[in-house]
Amino acid sequence: MGIPRPMNTSGSDGVRVGIAPVVTPPIAVSGLRAALFAWLYVRAHGGTLVLRVADAQGPRIRDELTSLLLENLRWIGIDWQEGPDVGGPHAPYLTSRRVDHYRDGAQRLLDDGIAFRCFCTPEEIEARAQKEKRGRSSQKPTGHRCASISAAEAERRARAGARTFVRLRGDACGRVASDDVVRGRIFVEPPAEAFLVDPDGAPFDGFASAIDEVTMRIDVSFRDDESMPETAVQIRVARALGLSVPRIAHVGEIVGPDGARFGKRHGAATAQSFRRLGYHPRALANFLVALSWSHPDGLERFDPATLDRDFARSPIRREPAVFDFKALNRISAQTIREESPDFLLDRVYPYLLEGGFIDEGGDRARLREVVAVCREHLSCLSEIVKYADIFFGETFIEVKERKLLKRESSRQILVAFRERVERMSDLDAEGFRRTITEVQGATRATRETVLLTLRVALTGQTAGPDVSDVAPVLGPRACAEKVERALHLAHQS
RNA sequence: GGCCCCGUCGUCUAGCCCGGCCUAGGACAGCGGCUUUUCAAGCCGUCAACACGGGUUCAAAUCCCGUCGGGGUCACCA
Incomplete structure (x- = not known):
């Protein structure tokens, strides 16, 4: 049946959809999702997204908080036609100024x-x-x-x-x-x-909505379902004042694996924290939307920005949805994999800089190689630091992995590899493959064992980027050094 | 505690409004296998659910009632 069509009370320019996120606490995934649905609704039906920022409560008029909120909304891909920054016929769009x-x-x-x-x-x-x-x-x-x-x-x-x-x-x-638009x-x-209203004249949310949504001629208002009591206040106030009330869409809540509302106790729940971790915004948007809405064509991955009319073909589910990090990581990893190394390079750069792996203005060509190698293994961009040691520092080898290196067979593999690689001036993918075959012949180990041993020696991990991709980026010299060090470590502990 | 919301595989869901096509479909995770250049990715297969109890009906996941369970909210700040 899809989402009920909006009642258009405002003439020919389409439906006017309102969101009114609060400035504090910082917007979390539930608020982000309500905004996302409002945005999609506008795109599906044609109309205007009106952003009103509820900044009157709490720390009054904190401009940085407002711009942070706008930044986060924009980051996830939302744009609006009327709002504090872009203005509009019903300005101001900050409750503190109204x-x-x-x-x-x-x-x-x-x-x-x-x-x-x-x-x-x-x-x-x-x-x-x-x-x-x-x-x-x-x-x-x-x-x-x-x-x-x-x-x-x-x-x-x-x-x-x-x-x-x-x-x-x-x-x-x-x-x-x-x-209700989503609940009936x-x-x-x-x-x-x-x-x-508080002693300073600052309105509480429900009261502000009753007034503002009428003056701003909002047809449909999206919010998360924690604010249902505020909706009640809005209706009561509007009724008492003889004002109309827009259709309201209460977007269902997001809960953690324990069933409690997804929040601090489950770790990062704010938009800001996902941003800092380097999740792909399009992936997060995809994930959040898919949490309560399924694509009419059964697609699990889609770009919300291209949904357009398809959004109206499927209803928003009202049940609480569990925030599943595994699912998010998967979508984000897939999305990252589709991006070009150059795109990723610019975004991964700050993490490497911050971690002290590189200096300002480092070798871009080499960085691009590193990114290309790691790309397949990132759920979010900050994870690059897990692999940065391989290329920019001394490879750290876990105690557990050292056991493998202690074997006599491992020693033989490493020595055989080092001997060959030391004589080389260059190491490309083909050269590496050849070398592996030679080592295999010389030690009579399986190819699997050779690769695993080298993987541990060169990357220190049994998971992560492929050795055959890593080795060429490191080059013969660094390979030899890392192997040398691995041999040394194997004897120590 | 009052009030409100919600209850289909582990998770996201299709179906529910308009009862029969549902021996409940898909995806992800899990498990097994294949790719024998490893982890991952990819591909194939497999496991798995209508919260419970009453009713209405020839027939209920679908309609009604009750119970149970989960969550939200009860000024601001946190």
């Missing part, structure tokens, strides 16, 4: 007796929340003492300079229905006496 827009709405809610002023300090609120948590109150806690202060009295105190939160009255917090009809309920 405080004026919220004041009227809040005042009207207050006047109409739908909201009340709460004079409690953050400490008092915190203490109360703790107590409720401990008491495991079964009753919905309503009737907060501030709620019973008369409106006139509350206004007087507020005008006298008291710092207040604006909160939704308990009787306005009942559950409401929403026809759902029922949601705002938290008891939900917070709308």
Whole structure:
């Protein structure tokens, strides 16, 4: 059946799709995925992606955090037609700069007796929340003492300079229905006496959405499903103010192998951390989308940017999805393998530099060879450092692998190889193959054993790049040295 | 604890809305094999699921009810 078609309330320029990621905490895979789906939705149906950044809460107006967020969204491949950086007819697109827009709405809610002023300090609120948590109150806690202060009295105190939160009255917090784009009809309920505006006039997410998504003429709003309570607040507020509510798409959550929401305890969950590790952005996008959406043609690998109308042919699944690193690594490895050595070289360079393997402005031709050899074995670009020692340092040979070198047969292989390679001025793939055959003949070892022994001597690992690829890049001299050292190590321990 | 969401192979899913074509299909992982230049990649094969219990029906993964399980949320900050 696919995804329901959008209701276009905004004229001929197509559907207006909104996302409103928060600036802190840093955007994680779930937020990234909600944004990705919004972007795909726009591409499939034609329209405008409107990016509104929720930067009003927490550390206020932190420009670096905002640009980091935009960078991360762009990194994964998303682009938007209206947003803080590109502007648009409904600017500004930062909630911190829209405080004026919220004041009227809040005042009207207050006047109409739908909201009340709460004079409690953050400490008092915190203490109360703790107590409720401990008491495991079964009753919905309503009737907060501030709620019973008369409106006139509350206004007087507020005008006298008291710092207040604006909160939704308990009787306005009942559950409401929403026809969700991914879930169908759902029922949601705002938290008891939900917070709308803080003492500095900064809106809480649901309240900001109620106002902004109407003024920005959003038709469909994508968000991750943790924000369902905020959606409830949005609907309640909008209803009270006589405003419309866009269709909302709650994208299902991403959980770890233990079933708990994928987050810190599973390691890196932020966009930034995947970026730092050097995952291929297209692969991460592919992976995240495929977590809850299957290609109508059964493809498992696809470039989200080329999906276009195909995206609308298949529905977004609502069930929680398990973040499977193996699957991500596989997709990322495949994608990396398809990139040219030059493309990879530029991206791998910082890791080598940072690891102290190379100096600024190193030999590009040699680096390209190294990258070409390692390319098949990278799940993410930072893994290059696992292999960097082979080419740029002293090969480290694991104790476990040294056992192999201790054998008399291994010694014979290494000696035979060294003798030959020492006499060579150049070592290409063909020369290496020939040499191996000679060594094989001289030692009467199997080809497999010869290769494995040399692999350990030259790379220090039993997995990783092929010896037959590594040796030519190292050249005869370095090969001889590494073998010499391996022989030495074998005798030591 | 209140409220909400979710429940098909280990994982991602197809099927569910519109009951029969489902002795439940695919992919990935796992396992086995082939590629005999090793690890990896690639190719071939194989294992494996409708959470449970009631109902409705000639017929249920598909509809209804209940139970169980998992998760989310309950100001901000973390």
